[in-house]
Amino acid sequence: MKRSQGDDVRQKTKTWIKGGQIIDGTGKPAFKADVLLAEERIDKVGDLGPADIEAAEVLDATGKFVMPGLIDSHCHISFDEPRTNDELFFHRRYGLAALVASVNAQKVLRAGVTAFFDADCIFDVGVDLRDAVEAGVVEGPRMTTGGNVLINCVGGTASRLLPDRGRLGYGMIVHTRDEVITEIHKQIKAGVDWIKVHVSGLPVRPGASSGEIQTWSLDELKLVCDTAHQLGVPVVGHCRNASSVRDAARAGFDMILHATYMDEDALTAVVDRKVPLVPTFTFQANLADYGSAIGADPQLQAVFKEEITASADQLKQAHQAGVPILTGSESGFSLTPYGDWHYRELNLLQTYLGLTPLEAIRAGTEFGAIALRKEGELGALKAGYLADLLILADDPLKDLDQLGRRNFIDTVIKAGRVVDRSLPLPSTWQIPGWRMSAFSDDILTRSLAETHLGPL
Numbered sequence: 001m002k003r004s005q006g007d008d009v010r011q012k013t014k015t016w017i018k019g020g021q022i023i024d025g026t027g028k029p030a031f032k033a034d035v036l037l038a039e040e041r042i043d044k045v046g047d048l049g050p051a052d053i054e055a056a057e058v059l060d061a062t063g064k065f066v067m068p069g070l071i072d073s074h075c076h077i078s079f080d081e082p083r084t085n086d087e088l089f090f091h092r093r094y095g096l097a098a099l100v101a102s103v104n105a106q107k108v109l110r111a112g113v114t115a116f117f118d119a120d121c122i123f124d125v126g127v128d129l130r131d132a133v134e135a136g137v138v139e140g141p142r143m144t145t146g147g148n149v150l151i152n153c154v155g156g157t158a159s160r161l162l163p164d165r166g167r168l169g170y171g172m173i174v175h176t177r178d179e180v181i182t183e184i185h186k187q188i189k190a191g192v193d194w195i196k197v198h199v200s201g202l203p204v205r206p207g208a209s210s211g212e213i214q215t216w217s218l219d220e221l222k223l224v225c226d227t228a229h230q231l232g233v234p235v236v237g238h239c240r241n242a243s244s245v246r247d248a249a250r251a252g253f254d255m256i257l258h259a260t261y262m263d264e265d266a267l268t269a270v271v272d273r274k275v276p277l278v279p280t281f282t283f284q285a286n287l288a289d290y291g292s293a294i295g296a297d298p299q300l301q302a303v304f305k306e307e308i309t310a311s312a313d314q315l316k317q318a319h320q321a322g323v324p325i326l327t328g329s330e331s332g333f334s335l336t337p338y339g340d341w342h343y344r345e346l347n348l349l350q351t352y353l354g355l356t357p358l359e360a361i362r363a364g365t366e367f368g369a370i371a372l373r374k375e376g377e378l379g380a381l382k383a384g385y386l387a388d389l390l391i392l393a394d395d396p397l398k399d400l401d402q403l404g405r406r407n408f409i410d411t412v413i414k415a416g417r418v419v420d421r422s423l424p425l426p427s428t429w430q431i432p433g434w435r436m437s438a439f440s441d442d443i444l445t446r447s448l449a450e451t452h453l454g455p456l
C-alpha cells in the first residue's frame with residue numbers, strides 16, 4: 001500500500017522545562033532537574049541529551065519551582081456556590097447547571113487544580129462534564145465523579161428538606177435493599193466513577209451529641225460495597241461521627257470524606273484497612289477564620305472551628321499510622337467558591353495534622369490520584385506519568401498558602417499543554433430564578449422598627 005504524507009512518523013510535541021527545582025509530589029525533597037514532556041506525558045526527569053531537546057518548546061524555569069498539578073479530592077462542580085440547600089434543591093435547572101459548571105471548571109483549572117473529584121452532583125452534571133472535558137468539548141481539569149449521593153431520609157445534610165422518597169438536588173433517597181441495588185446499578189450504567197453514600201446526617205433532634213448521626217446499618221453499608229465492587233466501582237462515604245467512620249471502614253469503603261469525631265474503634269478500623277481519608281477542613285476553616293467578612297454568626301463560627309480541633313488529633317494519628325490523607329476543599333458552596341480556596345487544605349493539614357510541607361504537597365498531588373482512580377500515573381513528577389504540572393514563582397515549602405497568592409502559580413500545564421489563562425472568565429452572574437431571593441434579612445417587628453426609628 002502506498003504511504004500518504006499523513007502516514008509519516010510525526011514529530012512528537014515536546015516541551016522542555018528547563019532548570020527548575022523539582023518537587024515531585026512523592027514527599028522527596030526538592031532537587032534540580034530538567035523535565036521533558038512528550039505529548040500528554042512526562043517523558044524524562046533529569047539530565048537531557050541533545051536528541052531529547054531537539055525541536056522541543058522551551059519553558060525556562062530557572063529560579064522557579066516545578067510540581068505536579070494540584071488534585072482536589074472533594075469538590076461539587078455542579079452546585080454553583082449556593083448559600084442554602086433550598087437554593088440548591090429548588091433553584092437549579094439541568095441544562096443551565098451543566099453550562100455554568102463548564103465555566104466553573106475552568107476557574108478550578110486556572111487555580112492550578114489540574115484534577116478533581118466531584119463527590120456528588122445535581123442531575124447527572126458530573127458525568128456529563130467529565131465526558132465533555134475528556135472529549136475536548138470544554139476545557140477543565142481531569143475529573144472523576146460520583147452521581148446523586150445515596151441518602152437515607154432520616155438524617156441528611158438537609159434534614160427535613162429531603163423528601164421521603166425519590167431524587168432531589170444531589171441526593172437519591174433509598175430505604176430498602178432493592179432500592180439500594182437498583183440505584184447503584186443505574187448510576188454505574190450512567191458512568192459514575194464512585195458510588196457515594198451519606199453514612200451520617202444531621203441529627204433529627206440536635207444537641208444530644210457532637211457531629212452527625214449514623215443513618216445506615218453496617219449490613220446496609222456492606223450491601224453497597226458488595227453491589228458496587230462487583231462491578232469494579234469504588235465506594236466513598238460522607239462520615240461525620242465516630243460510628244459512621246468505623247462502620248464505613250469495616251464495610252469496605254474505599255475512601256472516607258470528613259472522618260471527623262473519630263473514637264478509638266473508628267481509628268482502629270481506618271488504620272487496619274488503610275482507608276484513604278479526605279478531612280476537608282477548608283469549608284469549616286473558611287467560616288471560622290474568615291466568616292466575619294460575610295457576617296457569619298460568631299456562635300456558628302465556633303461550632304465549625306470545634307469540628308476541626310475535636311478531630312485533628314485522631315486524624316493526625318491516622319496519618320502517622322500510614323493512612324493516606326488527601327486534600328479536599330468542598331469547593332462549590334458560597335463559603336468555598338470555585339478557584340479561590342483549593343490550595344488552603346494543604347496548609348490546614350500542616351497546621352492541624354502536623355504534616356510537613358512536603359507531606360502536605362503529597363496529600364494534594366500523589367495521594368489525590370486515589371480519588372482520581374489513576375494511581376501510578378497521576379500526581380507525581382515522574383517519567384511515564386501524565387504531564388499535569390505547575391511552574392511556581394518561588395519555593396512553596398516556605399509557606400504553602402503562597403499557592404493561593406496571585407501570580408505565584410506562573411504556569412499551569414495539563415496533559416502536556418500550557419493552559420491559557422489570559423482571557424478573563426466571568427466572575428459572577430445574574431440568572432433569573434437561579435439564586436434564593438429573600439424579602440429581608442430580618443423580621444420587621446414593631447419593636448425592631450422602633451429601635452431603628454424611635455416611637456411609631
Ligand SMILES: [Zn+2]
Pocket residue numbers: 074075076119330
Ligand atoms: Zn462535600
